[in-house]
Amino acid sequence: xxxxxxxxxxxAILVLFGATFLTYALMMFAPGDAATEIxxxxxxxxxxxxxxxxxxxxxKEGLDKPFLHQYLFWLKHVAALDLGKSLVxxxxxxxxxxxxxxKTLTLAVAAILIAFLISVPLGxxxxxxxxxxxxxxxxxxxxxxxxMPNYWLGLLLIIIFSVKLQWLPAFGRGGWEHIILPxxxxxxALTAYTTRMLRSAIIEVSGSEHLLALRARGVVKPCVFxxxxxxxxxxxxxxxxxxxxxxxxxxxxxxxxxxxxxGLGDLLVSAISNRDYPLIQGLVLFSAAIFVLINFMVDIIxxxxxxxxxLS
Amino acid sequence: MTIxxxxxxxxxxxxxxxxxxxFRRASFYAVRDLSINIHExxxxxLIGESGSGKTTLIWAMLGLLPxxxxxxxxxxxxxxxRNDPAHKRFKAGAQMVFQDPSASLSPFLTLGRSIEEPLRARGVGKKQRAETAKKLALETGLSLKLLERRPANVSGGQNQRACIARxxxxxxxxxxxxxxxxxxxxxxxxxxxxxxxxIKKEYPVTSFLVTHDLxxxxxxxxxxxxxxxxxxxxxxxxxxxxxxxxxxYSKALLSSVLKPGIREGKPIILQGEIPSLQxxxxxxxxxxxCPGRLSLCKNIMPxxxxxxKGHEVLCHLF
Amino acid sequence: xxKKDSCYQHKDEYKIINxxxxxxxxxxxxxxxxxxxxxxxxxxAFGPFxxxxxxxxxxxxxxxxxPSLEYPLGNDSLGRCLFSRILCGARSSVGxxxxxxxxxxxxxxxxxxxxxxxxxxxxxxxxxxxxxxxxFPEMVAAMAVAGILGHGTxxxxxxxxxxxxxxxxxxxxxxxxxxxxxxxxxxxxxxxxSKRAIIFRHIFPAxxxxxxxxxxxxxxxxxxxxxxLGFLGFGVQPPYPEWGTxxxxxxxxxxxxxxxxxxxxxxxxxxxxxxxxxxxxLRDIWE
Numbered sequence: 001x002x003x004x005x006x007x008x009x010x011x012a013i014l015v016l017f018g019a020t021f022l023t024y025a026l027m028m029f030a031p032g033d034a035a036t037e038i039x040x041x042x043x044x045x046x047x048x049x050x051x052x053x054x055x056x057x058x059x060k061e062g063l064d065k066p067f068l069h070q071y072l073f074w075l076k077h078v079a080a081l082d083l084g085k086s087l088v089x090x091x092x093x094x095x096x097x098x099x100x101x102x103k104t105l106t107l108a109v110a111a112i113l114i115a116f117l118i119s120v121p122l123g124x125x126x127x128x129x130x131x132x133x134x135x136x137x138x139x140x141x142x143x144x145x146x147x148m149p150n151y152w153l154g155l156l157l158i159i160i161f162s163v164k165l166q167w168l169p170a171f172g173r174g175g176w177e178h179i180i181l182p183x184x185x186x187x188x189a190l191t192a193y194t195t196r197m198l199r200s201a202i203i204e205v206s207g208s209e210h211l212l213a214l215r216a217r218g219v220v221k222p223c224v225f226x227x228x229x230x231x232x233x234x235x236x237x238x239x240x241x242x243x244x245x246x247x248x249x250x251x252x253x254x255x256x257x258x259x260x261x262x263g264l265g266d267l268l269v270s271a272i273s274n275r276d277y278p279l280i281q282g283l284v285l286f287s288a289a290i291f292v293l294i295n296f297m298v299d300i301i302x303x304x305x306x307x308x309x310x311l312s
Numbered sequence: 313m314t315i316x317x318x319x320x321x322x323x324x325x326x327x328x329x330x331x332x333x334x335f336r337r338a339s340f341y342a343v344r345d346l347s348i349n350i351h352e353x354x355x356x357x358l359i360g361e362s363g364s365g366k367t368t369l370i371w372a373m374l375g376l377l378p379x380x381x382x383x384x385x386x387x388x389x390x391x392x393x394r395n396d397p398a399h400k401r402f403k404a405g406a407q408m409v410f411q412d413p414s415a416s417l418s419p420f421l422t423l424g425r426s427i428e429e430p431l432r433a434r435g436v437g438k439k440q441r442a443e444t445a446k447k448l449a450l451e452t453g454l455s456l457k458l459l460e461r462r463p464a465n466v467s468g469g470q471n472q473r474a475c476i477a478r479x480x481x482x483x484x485x486x487x488x489x490x491x492x493x494x495x496x497x498x499x500x501x502x503x504x505x506x507x508x509x510x511i512k513k514e515y516p517v518t519s520f521l522v523t524h525d526l527x528x529x530x531x532x533x534x535x536x537x538x539x540x541x542x543x544x545x546x547x548x549x550x551x552x553x554x555x556x557x558x559x560x561y562s563k564a565l566l567s568s569v570l571k572p573g574i575r576e577g578k579p580i581i582l583q584g585e586i587p588s589l590q591x592x593x594x595x596x597x598x599x600x601x602c603p604g605r606l607s608l609c610k611n612i613m614p615x616x617x618x619x620x621k622g623h624e625v626l627c628h629l630f
Numbered sequence: 631x632x633k634k635d636s637c638y639q640h641k642d643e644y645k646i647i648n649x650x651x652x653x654x655x656x657x658x659x660x661x662x663x664x665x666x667x668x669x670x671x672x673x674x675a676f677g678p679f680x681x682x683x684x685x686x687x688x689x690x691x692x693x694x695x696x697p698s699l700e701y702p703l704g705n706d707s708l709g710r711c712l713f714s715r716i717l718c719g720a721r722s723s724v725g726x727x728x729x730x731x732x733x734x735x736x737x738x739x740x741x742x743x744x745x746x747x748x749x750x751x752x753x754x755x756x757x758x759x760x761x762x763x764x765x766f767p768e769m770v771a772a773m774a775v776a777g778i779l780g781h782g783t784x785x786x787x788x789x790x791x792x793x794x795x796x797x798x799x800x801x802x803x804x805x806x807x808x809x810x811x812x813x814x815x816x817x818x819x820x821x822x823x824s825k826r827a828i829i830f831r832h833i834f835p836a837x838x839x840x841x842x843x844x845x846x847x848x849x850x851x852x853x854x855x856x857x858x859l860g861f862l863g864f865g866v867q868p869p870y871p872e873w874g875t876x877x878x879x880x881x882x883x884x885x886x887x888x889x890x891x892x893x894x895x896x897x898x899x900x901x902x903x904x905x906x907x908x909x910x911x912l913r914d915i916w917e
Contacts, residue, residue: 011761018762030778140659143910147903149854149874151861152895155881159888250769254858258881268770269862272777284774288765295765374820408820416813420835426814430821475817482821 004303012296019288020078023281024071030277078285084278086271093282096267101286104256104263108248110183111190115244118187119194126195127202138195145192150251154185154258182259186251190244197240242298249287315388316349317518318486322382323347325365325372340590342368344542345382347616350486350535355512355519357529357550359565360539363589366522367411369539370488375403387485405485407478412495413471417463423474424449424459430482448477451514452507469500473507480511486518493525501525508532526569530554535622538562541589541597548623558625560602596628604629660911663904670901673717674724681714686869694887704889706879710869712890716897719871723898726783726865726872727852730790735845737791738798739837743829745799746806757803760796768793772855776864786865790855794848801844802837809836839916843909850905857898873898 077084083093126138161167161181253265260266264283271279325343342365350356358366372379375394384391386402393399407430410416417426427448428441436444449459452473463471472492479487492508493501505528512519512532523529529536529550536553538546538561546559557563564580584601587593593600596609606628614628673680683701689709697704703712745756763771772793779785809815810833818828859865860874861881868875873894880890 011758014758015761015765018758019765022762022766026774026778031780143906144899144903147850147854147906148899149857149861149877149895149902151858152877152891152898155877155884155891155895159884159891163885163888246767249767253769253773254861257862268773272773273863277778280774280778284766284770287767287770291767292765371816376816376819403820404822406820408817410813410817412813416817418814418818418832420832429818429823433818433821433823433827478817478821 005300008296008299012292016289016292019292020075020285021071023285023288024074026281026284027277030275083282083285086276086279093278096279097264097282097286100262100264100267103261104249104252104265107179107182107186107252107256107261107263108245110179111187111248111251112244114183114187115190115194119191119198122191123195123198124202127199130199130203135199138199142192142195142199145188146196148188150185150189151254151258153188154181154255157181157185158258182255182261185258186248186255189251190247193247194240194244238301239298242294245294246291249290316385317352317354317387318520319347319349319385320373320382321347321385323369323372323379323384324381325368325377326380338590341592342542342589343372343379344592346542346544347382348537348544348547350518350520352518353516354534355521355532357521357523357533357536358539359522359524359526359529359536361524364539365542366539367490370408370490370520370522374406374408374488375399406488407480407482407484407486408488408490409472409475409479409492411491413468413475414463414495416475417471419463422460422462423454423466423471426463427459427474427478427481430478434482444481445477448481449474451480452477452511453503467500468496469503472496472500472504476504476507476511480515480517484517486520489519489521489523491523491525492521493523493528505531526566538565541587541592543597543626545598545626546624552620552623558619558623558630559598559627560604560629561598564603596626659907663907663911666900666904667908670720670724670897670904673720675721677717677720681711681717683711683714685710685714685718685871694883694890696887697889703893704887706876706887706890707883712876712893715871715876716873716894719873719876719894720897722783722866722870722872723853723856723860723874724901726787726856727790727849729787730794730852730856731845731849733787733791734795735798735841735848738795739802739841741795741799742802742804743806743833743837746803747810747825747829747833749807749810753803756799760799763792763796766793769855769858772859773862773864776859781864781867783866786856786859789859790852793855794852797848798841798844801840805837805840806833809833839912843913843916846905846909846912850902850909853898853902853905 081094083097085091086093086096122138122141126135129135158181249264252263253268255261256263256265257269264287268280268283270276271283323343323346324341326339326341328339346369348356358369360366368377371377373384378394384399384402386398386405389398389401391399391402417423421429424442424445427445431441431444445459446456449456454470454473454477458466458470458474463474466474472495476492489508493504496504508528509531519532521528521533533550536546536548536550537544538559540561546553546557546562548557553562554566557566564582567578567580580603582601582603587597587600593610594613595611596602596605596614599605599609602609609628612628614626616624616626617630618624619630678685687710689705692701692705692709694707695701695705695709701711701713703716706712706715741756741760745753772789775789775792776785779789815828815832818832823831856865857872857874857877860872861878863875863878866872866875868879876894877891880887880894883890
């Protein structure tokens, strides 16, 4: 186990390094001259910027050095947790990210709660009653959930609940009622995905041989049976939770835009439209880091849970 | 004395184990210091239990696995490293018939195309390929209609005939056969044995046969070598092997066969544990189960003793 | 080979198609999905010729009109016919998604084949690269790349392809690794078949069923991605219609003209749903 831990940690760190490199390389894609972009973002008027200012910006930001130098220079700052200043907001990128993260996290937790509340019973039920109409209905609903563009769902919910029925507010933050619609929107894809996963996990596990052997030996009592069933289905569930966090990051980006929720997704969209490159870089790097961390933890927990792997 | 067509000298194949810790890799030798000599147009049979290293030996000779010590000498040329030019020449003249016929034919090609594949790899033209394939199919007892079918729609015996046809298509210098009858049912085994006899008569080619089917050995073998735990314990011409086996393991093997015409006398039942390959005993590998073991067999590896022309034994008792 | 023999050869292929249709009829959802996909692709190909009205032509007198006989799905904020816009938008949505999937799958398949077949250091190297790309959430990466590159369809396709090729690489590598151990591949190696021929003739065909399933589902994901990026303003620029940008245009009129937000979304959902169901159906049949 410890040797696996070491290997896995090294892999995670290497991947993170690679991710930083890719994130920085992202800037290569930017059209136009980087110095001009910065100048425009800061001072506004393109025509009014003279060569001297451009030269000064170039020197200050180190843009006249070769790419690798720039990358390492940036990397040093990142290691010291300095992600630079936003070109537009006059605040540290790191501050903005942290502020946005707390809001996105709130939304994420709400979405995951809703997702679990619905998907766990639905998935287990569909799995146990495989082949019946309950199962088909569950699978169909799940399929629809995955296929819907989640911003469309958001719009639909707004139309139904905010406009027509006037029950819930659509935009912004405030009391708890503001979180419901965005959470449902974000949670739907999650619910659908988790339902399918739980269902196939239960089906796979209930067909497995050692449960058959249990039955053959006369263990018919539902609670004991269920305990064995759930213990084995736990591993894919943990994997799913890890994937869910990833999906949350994805879905949040768009959901927050629809509902005006001031989280990381909203921040990313405005950063892109403002061409606020340090902020974009910081956000991309941050989401990658979280992804890597979550995958790492899921891997370790799964290895721990699966005794077959633990003992080998 | 004729120079052997193919010989192995001190041939060893090593496997690494995954479960060693990061810094120390555990490994074991599946084939240890093996030396054999095969003469031209001779059918050399290698017999032994499962796990004795027979298939590993063939794969290493053909370059599918790396070998770690020793050399292969083919037509006088020495091969010391995997895939060096001499090894490539050796591989170009070698063909193989595998154990499971259905798995050794590509499910995406018809039987005809599979038979033509080695020729195609050598740049032979389409027309000539088709002719050769037809001729070989008829020789091996395949009806021409079957050449258009895929392996999944054809029986195991017919698939094995196609494999044999494929192996013969390039007129190889040496033909390897890895347990060609094991995956077939009893009636088909008989038929394929007959086919192999016929091939031996009409297309004499140096063959390396790995099997644990002693009936096949009796039918087409010229020389027999018995392998145990990665080492060859006895080599003998076929007639002598069946009439006068010397090594205790050979004796036990022959006595355990149920086929009529092979076993004489009471069966010898071996007691004892097979030692593990990862911790091979310092002495004779058969020590733990040998009914005639001496105390010196435990710690000292026996030398190879030549009992007669072509008959060698690795045992302290001689 | 005479005619009789060649008929025999076709029989195998016929069997596969027959089996597929028989299974498809048993599950009505599958047939339903195939029909919808067919309709959507047809609209993508021939939409502009079939549209009742010019999708770009504005008519401010019809601004935000509700559905009527002449304009079956109503009109948008500039009086354009929504139905025509959706019909013509199919071309952009489907076309861009298809382009993204084709590019990412080709790149991913080649990487997977090389990585799986050669093994060793090459495999490690490529898989680390795949891991690095996988560390970014797909939409975040696509948005960042598309946003930085700027507006434009090529940038959109490039961004989505960049974010999505890893799936194919991993799948193909896994299948290649297991196929490589099969006896028939070993036999081909011994027979002297060149590495390139082995990959094309023996290993690639084994990947085809799974790759087709992945492409079908990947097309659905790509459509969601294209429309999401369109919704956010990257991608197809006005006045040319694309389902995502239609939703973006409609979202400002949620109160007054909710039909603008409804129908393009239904189009997207039905298409992606059909693709997912088809993919699931194919997976059940082949695996």
